[in-house]
Amino acid sequence: MHSDRVRLPSLLDKLMSAEQAAALIEDGMTVGMSGFTRAGEAKAVPRALAERARKHPLQISLMTGASLGNDLDKQLTEAGVLARRMPFQVDSTLRKAINDGSVMFIDQHLSETVEQLRNHQLKLPDIAVIEAVAITEDGHIVPTTSVGNSASFAIFAKRVIVEINLAHNPNLEGLHDIYIPTYRPTRTPIPLTRVDDRIGSGAIPIPPEKIVAIVVSNQADSPSTVLPPDAETQAIADHLIDFFKGEVAAGRMSDSLGPLQAGIGSIANAVMCGLIESPFENLSMYSEVLQDSTFDLIDAGKLRFASGSSITLSARRNAEVFGNLEKYKDKLVLRPQEISNHPEVVRRLGIIGINTALEFDLYGNVNSTHVGGTKMMNGIGGSGDFARNAHLAIFVTKSIAKGGAISSVVPMVSHVDHTEHDVDILVTEQGLADLRGLAPRERARAVIDHCVHPSYRAALNDYFERACAKGGHTPHLLREAMQWHIDLEETGSMIGGVLGVAASA
């Protein structure tokens, strides 16, 4: 039974139920689970763990690659299992628990979690739970639709639970490239110089005796929740493509651009879709998550190769891609997130990083995470790994939200995830601000002229001009800098702020 999926015969006696495997997880443990952007998470064991905790309370510290699908973070939160959670999440129930202070959430650059584990700066996982399509003849683990932090979790944990998920196409085997940096102080360069280089192994190499349980599951990844492009996201894509055309014309890029990275979500996905109708050819991706747009670009003959750490697709695209995996397999590789996001590789390759901002300010500081400066949305994810080291650090957002009650372009962001030093290009549906080589006052002029929504333009300009009159390299009026956010918090709209600022002029 399942000898094609568990190819090391000595491991077959580790087959057990999810409940039996979940019983190996004890109160107070640190647990590392597979899963990255709702792809390839262990499914049966965490669900069984949540069920058990409803009757017999226990708490763990949970590390993953990034977000989990199948409402697992919701179930674990509702069952009170999560004492600590890192490094990323997207679940509304968990988000609420994080924001009320009942779950301690550690929001990290996604390339850094396993580095901190390797150096024992974070507690190593006691146990790892990894979804797989197979265990090889050597007892090595073949991941499914994500690699994330799975390899390092399995390497660092004393014990490993493997979930063999029959819902995944077994032909995923061969897609992965598992490379783990060597230990300091004798670490050598990561030998990756092209997006399609393969530098590691096809499976996670661990001693098979660490595998203490094998659970067979049969459940699909959750489909992505990406929205189709709309007029605003199309306008953002158009501005960016015009900018790229200018860069090519100026000789700063070839017409295959550079390796593209796109953050998760509808706007970045729409921007990538915009490249289908562009003049650029022979594109490549070196990104975290491969979304629908990646495969749209491959199908359009535009994208020659995509490197990622996970594949997260809509329900429609899921069947097409994984049902025809042989069509795509030689154009894809999945890597550990430490490598997909590694500063060394991002800088070497010259990535064009396209990520979504929650809001940005006059001077190009970007808030990616905190609504109103206090409430965690999802986490910084890999945006900082890419933005800091990218050839071009691009942030995109619609200029307004909630029907205009919120301006995404503000005098001062309420929380900073990416500083002015790390942000090259800002794009809204209004236009594109090219901040490269500009001083703060020049950056502000570009943001006001090109990015802010017309309904907020006069107020933002008024703030800036009065701040300039007061002086400073980065002019601000400290008494007013947070006013738009305060008005939003207190009245549900920044419009009050706008009127207030204008009235005080």
Place this chain on the structure above:
Amino acid sequence: MHSDRVRLPSLLDKLMSAEQAAALIEDGMTVGMSGFTRAGEAKAVPRALAERARKHPLQISLMTGASLGNDLDKQLTEAGVLARRMPFQVDSTLRKAINDGSVMFIDQHLSETVEQLRNHQLKLPDIAVIEAVAITEDGHIVPTTSVGNSASFAIFAKRVIVEINLAHNPNLEGLHDIYIPTYRPTRTPIPLTRVDDRIGSGAIPIPPEKIVAIVVSNQADSPSTVLPPDAETQAIADHLIDFFKGEVAAGRMSDSLGPLQAGIGSIANAVMCGLIESPFENLSMYSEVLQDSTFDLIDAGKLRFASGSSITLSARRNAEVFGNLEKYKDKLVLRPQEISNHPEVVRRLGIIGINTALEFDLYGNVNSTHVGGTKMMNGIGGSGDFARNAHLAIFVTKSIAKGGAISSVVPMVSHVDHTEHDVDILVTEQGLADLRGLAPRERARAVIDHCVHPSYRAALNDYFERACAKGGHTPHLLREAMQWHIDLEETGSMIGGVLGVAASA
């Protein structure tokens, strides 16, 4: 004449006066000059340029490695020469011009300037002015006490002016290691795996016909302005050494620690001096600037090797070190700042980065640059290059300034240079907060308990508790978050803020 310093005979006819060389710099040009932390700047030509501009106004965009000595930024500012300046400065006259908006200052991560030049995202220098101890038989330029951005400036500029400064010990030749990353998309890994690796050439390789002028000067570098350790800096050093002892005891570091980086300035210098009396042995540095403490540690037999981009010493130490250079030469290397600060190398080597904060907040966000959120002090320098990628990102500051009128630990920083994601350890004379693996509310508790001055502790704790009651992953009270800064701006003291916050509780 000077044939020992200009060893390619065909270049001897390029010898001319500083005035003649300065005349090659035209209005509107972009100029790249040597100089990093007041070490190795071209001296005669910029001074002649300032003198000329007083009679015949002209403006340039000036790029350097980092700060210039010998009041050159002051002279150039007063002569109205500077339209634009990047990527760092420390001059009070220039600072004033930056803050009143008359000089456009672009504050950059020091590893990134030449990367942006290489990709033509910044305008290439029309002309470079590089201080040297010699020009080799091949016409290559041997720098003096800094490398900084000199190599790339000379490579990118169409024309190069060389200042041969007779005041420097010619034995500096052999100290430098000039490695320039290859162009994308065929860039290869930087082959540096140990702090003492030599991976490049001893001189800046340019075609000799690009050298259009050679000026002979005889003027010392400005001495550093570093202050001797005091009780507070000693306390900071003691806290940090205790922490390092704990890391060694826990097996997270060996007793040679990791390669050390120390930011410029008195506090970081004092912390390094503190290591003289520590139990750690066989230390190494991989830093930007080598200050007095580097040589104190070498003399004490504690430091086996130091890699930097410049050497900046006090007057006393200057004579001892450069007068006995043979004693130190096999323990030193000077590299381009792109390499001394490169994310790839910093992450690979596992640097312990120690940098000075202007202020930090409850959650570990650090302001390194802007007084009151608006006024530029010096610039971010290399602190971000190191902090983001370090094994340990440590920020140090005294807990109060101006006799207690200012708390360096605030509810919310007025400007963010290093986000909470990038800050591991905070140290004041009060104690050390170890933020690794902590969620924001836990970080705040550590900062309040260990870092803030007692006179501000109750007020900070009060802010935090009321913010927590309101909720959020990163609790803040937006109406009060900037109040301490506002009080400082309006009353000259944050004490008003403290009383105000307490009264509103």
